[in-house]
Amino acid sequence: MHAIASSPQPDHWRFYRAVWRWHFYAGLFVLPFIAWLALTGAVYLYQKPIDRWVHHDLKVVAASQAAPSLASAQVAAVQATSGGEAFRYTTPERADGSVEIAVLGKQGQREVYYVDPASARVLGHLPEKGTFSGVVRQLHSLDLLGGWASALIEIAAGWAILLVLTGVYLWWPRGRNGGVTSVRGSPGQRLFWRDLHAVTGVWVGVVLLFLALTGMPWSVVWGTQVNAWANGHDYGYPAGVRVAVPMSDQRLADTTTPGWTMEHAQLPASSVPPGQPPSADSHAGHEGHGGALGDLSPRTGAIGIDAALQRFNALGMAAGYAVALPRGPMGVYTASVYPERLARQRVVHLDQYSGRVLLDMGYADYGVLGRGLEWGINVHLGQQYGTFNRVFLLIACVAILLLCASGAVMWWKRRPVAGLGVPPLPRQRRTVAIVFALLCVGGVLFPLVGLSLLAVGIVDFALSGGWRRY
Structure with a gap:
């Protein structure tokens, strides 16, 4: 007073x-x-160093000079252990890091299995977003x-x-x-x-x-409305980069956690080869919410996860990128990565049959509002300028x-x-x-x-x- x-x-x-x-x-x-x-x-x-310490037995593997095992073998090992269907494959960000494979269980639960990339040995699993930092973020x-x-x-x-x-x-x-x-x-x-x-x-x-x-x-309210307005007026995720690409009703957010600008981004559609008509789940809308992800079974004629990873690596995706596996006959392989530096943020979609790049989008392709808000979010998370x-x-x-x-x-x-x-x-x-x-x-x-x-x-x-x- x-x-x-x-x-x-x-x-x-x-x-x-x-x-x-x-x-x-x-x-x-x-x-x-x-x-x-x-x-x-x-x-x-400090989510990453804390997670490496708390979940050391899952996150960290012994460095190996041998060639890593095939991603398909790692996925097969996880599916055999879990009895579920893999829907996302995440590459290691560091040389001593494990592979993370997200699985949809028989009861609709989502879990992440950790695999030694050298031997394809399953190290263990946690619920999706069940790491220490995942709980802290929630x-x-x-x-x-x-x-x-x-x-x-x-x-x-x-x-x-x-x-x-x-x-x-x-x-x-x-x-x-x-x-x-x-x-x-x-x-x-x-x-x-x-x-x-x-x-x-x-x-x-x-x-x-x-x-x-x-x-x-x-x-x-505010975030959802601004996102819809920004993307609807080409200030966020410009329609101009995808007008020539057939789009499905599936969303990027169904299988991974995208950046703010891409939260409502739809996935492009693969060109279905003759003799394989689209099924009812090809345009499953928002069924990814709440557990169901549609048909995750491999399609005849698809290039497979091994070839998809080779293609993404050749395109120069930053280490630690995640690959969402195709859902249904018109699904795509989607690689996304959100590293500390915004300039390396990127999303790439591949046709699951031909391996053709359907859409390749990075931070520079966002609209002016999208770039500004993504920069603010990255600084908010303590990422943009490192230490x-x-x-x-x-x-x-x-x-x-x-x-x-x-x-x-x-x-x-x-x-x-x-x-x-x-x-x-x-x-x-x-x-x-x-x-x-x-x-x-x-x-x-x-x-x-x-x-x-x-x-x-x-x-x-x-x-x-x-x-x-x-």
Whole structure:
């Protein structure tokens, strides 16, 4: 309360009080989410080394000078062990890495088997997304809570943006020296925690704003709508690169985890040789969701996984690429890779019978919006700039946790005997209405955030007697 007590007359600070009120609400709602996202995000930054350590017996094999076994032999060994059908084959990213073969089980479950490429020996298996980093990513995105979790993330990200913008307004010096770049007082005083919160927030706020905005593409409403709009207007996955290619109803996301721009990309169709008419599953639409992937059995006349891998290697696919196997007589071999450097991101589709390249697309082929959002996502994941990117975001995550902790301590030290301790209203209720209207403008851009903002505004209006200060 020290900063308020020493402030000029309330008339000059009426907007400060109104903004402070909404900053309080934003912190109340999202600080637990922000702390959780910072903690899980910090762990996920180092997903690969952590997975190699946690799952060493599955992920790492002894280096061998001998020629690796055939991919078809590895797939056969996995199918014999699992009793299921392989639908994805992932090449090792490192020389001592194992091959990963995703299998659809008889009960519809998806599992990943790890194979020594030199001997075709099956090392073991995990559920799909069942690695340590896979679980951390699900915790980070709240996927374990169900389908509505992405809506919750969208709302939290929007309120985080509100938190940062209102926080910067509150931090603005206005002739003050303390609490701008320096921290006053001692840990026993609320002033210390107020200054620590302000100084930390203004520096890490830029990063938090970036992370919130670049996390939006995964959201259920905003992300889905922007993706559809971008791809529908050639700003994401341009139709111009595929107009001459017959397309199926199958989607890339059914068998692998593509980049944001390619989430709704359809697969091209193979040209079925004479004597092999398409079957009912050739245009199976979205049957890949929920387990079923259609007919995964090898087709007569198909080039096979060994020849497909040779073709992909000849095309210069980056190490660690995944190959989705054809589904049905019109299915294709699809190789996709999303390495740390965006320039090497690539998706290639082969006709399963002739081996002809049907579509070869990389980052440079995306539309301007697709490239911009993919860059933001890659930086968000700590990938684009290697070690510097990860270390910078790790420091930012620690600072965000400090920001959350200092905000909680600051509130605790000023909490009332009863109630939440909502900051007081300014004398002019019109001021609150103006600030609320400005915030609602942002709510138009992010609909779910706007609805939640409107709900809080109505409750606050009702409980405060029409934003009257008594």
